[in-house]
Amino acid sequence: MPSYTAPIRDMQFVLHDLLRAADSSVPGYEDMDRDFTQQVLEAAGKVSSEVLAPLNAVGDREGCRLENGVVRTPEGFKAAFEAMKEGGWTALDCDPDYGGQGMPYLMNCAVGEMFVSANMAFNMYQGLTHGAYSAIHVHGTEEQKQTWLPKLVSCDWTGTMNLTEPHCGTDLGLLRTRAEPQDDGSYLITGQKIFISAGDHDLAENVVHLVLAKAPGGGEGTKGISLFIVPKILVNADGSLGARNAVSVGKIEEKMGIHGNATCVMNYDGAVGWLLGDLHKGMRAMFTMMNEARLGVGLQGYAVAEAAYQNAVAYAKDRLQGRAVTGAVNTNGPADPLIVHPDIRRNLMDQKSFLEGARAFTFWGAHLIDRSHRAQDAEAEGLISLLTPVIKGFLTDKGFEVAVNAQQVYGGHGYIEEWGMSQFARDARIAMIYEGANGIQALDLVGRKLAAxxxxxxxxxxxxxxxxxxxxxxxxxxxxxxxxxxxxxxxxxxxxxxxxxxxxxxxxxxxxxxxxxxxxxxxxxxxxxxxxxxxxxxxxxxxxxxxxxxxxxxxxxxxxxxxxxxxxxxxxxxxxxxxxxxxxxxxxxxxx
Missing domain, CATH: 1.20.120 (Four Helix Bundle (Hemerythrin (Met), subunit A))
Known part of the structure; x- marks a missing residue:
């Protein structure tokens, strides 16, 4: 079974030697000295290698299942999710006013890389919750923040984002989900959403869906779209859970990879929801989640590849095959290890040089987000807006390529499921597609971001x-x-x-x-x-x-x-x- 060891030494190099985080003028960075980040990264690395990585193959093998309207996650996921909550890992960079630890986004990014490398499908449950938290934190009313954020920060409740419908993906102006206003200020949401990652599961008490829908008077196209908070279970005035909302899982999608994450068809049959942000301005609120998600997906692209690379290196050092063309290296054995051969070296160097460059690029991007949000730096905001489609598109394309190349090092064993390398390739493949397929990222870069x-x-x-x-x-x-x-x-x-x-x-x-x-x-x-x-x-x-x-x-x-x-x-x-x-x-x- 594949293993994973957090690359803490390289992360520390990027954080402190390259980015010089502790010397930055960004508020909150003054606490990020080497000793502090070392302690955080070591603790996260231990969780990754000892708790999450052993469940990666389990999740891939078992997948999620729908039983009597309830989604069941793979064996061990519930206990691991509780361990993540107890360790405070779901709240690293969240607002302390709502139970968060208030660390910079850069630290959340570094820790997130480890969790993705160890178990991408598992990490998506809390990763999508962070996106919902961010959207409500930026666009919610004070009452909405008090109602939803503490539970999202703790991951007692998890969150999702509901965009895609059977007939429309990128072209959201075509969506048909409707929101009918009610006298009490709520809306009744009716429609179907597909490809909803972490759409339902047994890890949390409630699931808070952020749903794009069209309310009356908005007109055609994306200008008429609004964003709504639609919980799986309604919340009483005192904060306790009440009745089940009219939202259900139609089915769990059968996917190429990330089997441990429940990708659901969600049916809304007059479900009660509340407007988030301004009426008919839902795209603006949703893109608060999308921009964060796109950097996170870029991170997924290289983080899964990092795990694949580590195992390919170990195999190349251990597997005996042929002799070095310049003379035997393992003179006491029947053959030399794969790593003596120039083409294996080329393959591994392609992987290593991309991965370390990708980590530096992504951490720099996270630093720009911190500079934009914490220091109100407009230049940093403009630069990360330009670079986001590059981070998402380039790193996921190349990350998948690295995962496939790592599989190639194994030869025939790489094609056999018990070695685990095919899972890395299958899991990495989705990152090129969701949160805006990479062709869309390229169009956004050339069509919008260059001229901004x-x-x-x-x-x-x-x-x-x-x-x-x-x-x-x-x-x-x-x-x-x-x-x-x-x-x-x-x-x-x-x-x-x-x-x-x-x-x-x-x-x-x-x-x-x-x-x-x-x-x-x-x-x-x-x-x-x-x-x-x-x-x-x-x-x-x-x-x-x-x-x-x-x-x-x-x-x-x-x-x-x-x-x-x-x-x-x-x-x-x-x-x-x-x-x-x-x-x-x-x-x-x-x-x-």
């Missing part, structure tokens, strides 16, 4: 890269191995953006045909920037004689690999982008 505020934020990103290169180009070794490749990649990104500006207005298909390549091009540049920054930190530490020399030298070698073997992909993406729409749109529909 007159292109201010993408220009700020280019300037950030340019400034970093200029400030460090006197270091010849850094320049050759990191800065020159980063400069070339950044120029490719700028050239692609210029192509869209010159061609997008007169031929929108020219821009949209290249949007997916642009998302990946941008992702490579972001990881290149992370690796260049990490390389500088590692080199400075080595020159000063600080830290673990082996770790720092490994970090530099891994970064050099990414810059030499992965970052040049930007040229390929640029070449594809500049072909425009013609090759993509050449065939009539009937020719396919």
């Amino acid at each position: 505020d007159g292109g201010k934020h993408v220009m700020a990103f280019f300037e950030m890269v340019k400034t970093f290169i200029k400030e460090n180009e006197a270091d010849a070794e850094l320049k050759t191995g990191f800065l020159d490749p980063l400069k070339a990649a950044s120029k490719d990104l700028q050239a692609a953006a210029m192509f869209f500006m010159q061609n997008g207005m007169k031929n929108p298909n020219a821009a949209l045909s290249g949007s997916y390549d642009f998302m990946h091009l941008f992702g490579h540049v972001c990881l290149g920037l992370m690796w260049a920054r990490m390389a500088k930190v590692a080199r400075d530490a080595l020159e000063a004689g600080d830290g673990d020399r082996d770790f720092l030298e490994t970090k530099l070698a891994t970064g050099r690999y990414y810059m030499a073997r992965q970052l040049p992909m930007t040229a390929t993406h640029l070449a594809r982008i500049t072909t425009g729409a013609e090759p993509v749109m050449a065939l009539p529909a009937e020719a396919f």
Whole structure:
């Protein structure tokens, strides 16, 4: 059975050496010294490896089942969920006014990576609850906050987000769920929602659904959509649970992966709900959840891959197969371990260099969210808005690729269920699809985010890269191995953006045909920037004689690999982008 060990050393490097969290001016960061974060991460790592990881295969094998209208989770999930609640892990970055611990979102992100790596399906129960908490915290009335937030923070009640319907996914303007106003200020919600993760289960006393629906007078399209709080069980005036609401589970979806999470069809038959936020402004309130969720899904993309990578490394060191081409290494055995072979090394280096870059990128994104929310930094808000589709789309695409490549290291054993590698690939696959399929992320990036505020934020990103290169180009070794490749990649990104500006207005298909390549091009540049920054930190530490020399030298070698073997992909993406729409749109529909 696969195992998992939290990569605490690398997390600490990103938190303190790269991001210098404890020195940040962001309110709340002053408490994030190395000793504090070490204690939190060690405790979370222990829960991950000892409680959650052993249940990962159990959840995959057993799945969830619907019995007499009640969803039953896999064996051991209930006890593990109680352990998570008792440890306070559901409340790390939540508001202390409602029972939270008030830590920065960055710490929640670091801990969340461990929980996802250990058991993605399980972590989704509390992860979706955090999204519901955030939406109510931002858009709810004081009464709504007092009613719902303490129970969501503690996960005595869990939360969901209900968007998709059988006939509409991304195009939410087509949704048919209706909300009829009542004299007491409530609404009756009627309709069906599908693909509702954690839609029902036996882990919590109540499930609080946030449901998009159309109320009278809103007009057509998304402008007429409102957001409603619709609990599974109604809540009495004194806060106790009352009668069952008119919401039920139609069925549990049979999925490719994340079997341990109950993905439900939800039927609303005149269920009582309450408006969250402004009438007919539901999309704004829902996107409070969506933006947080998209960074969280990007994290899922690489976190599942991290677990797959760890097991692939262990297998490559243990499995004897063939002899090293330069001569036997394991002279006392019948064959050498797989890891001596260059193609296995290439595979593992592809994985390792992506994963460490992805962690740095995601933690930086979480830091920008903290800076935006805690310090009211408008520039940080604009930058993370630009980068969110890149984090979600690029990291989940590449994370799935890493999971498949980790499976490949096992050869035939990787295809056999008892080794557990297929679960990583199957679980990772959903991250490319939900919370906005990656093609939609690419369209959002090119169609909306690039031009936001007159292109201010993408220009700020280019300037950030340019400034970093200029400030460090006197270091010849850094320049050759990191800065020159980063400069070339950044120029490719700028050239692609210029192509869209010159061609997008007169031929929108020219821009949209290249949007997916642009998302990946941008992702490579972001990881290149992370690796260049990490390389500088590692080199400075080595020159000063600080830290673990082996770790720092490994970090530099891994970064050099990414810059030499992965970052040049930007040229390929640029070449594809500049072909425009013609090759993509050449065939009539009937020719396919």
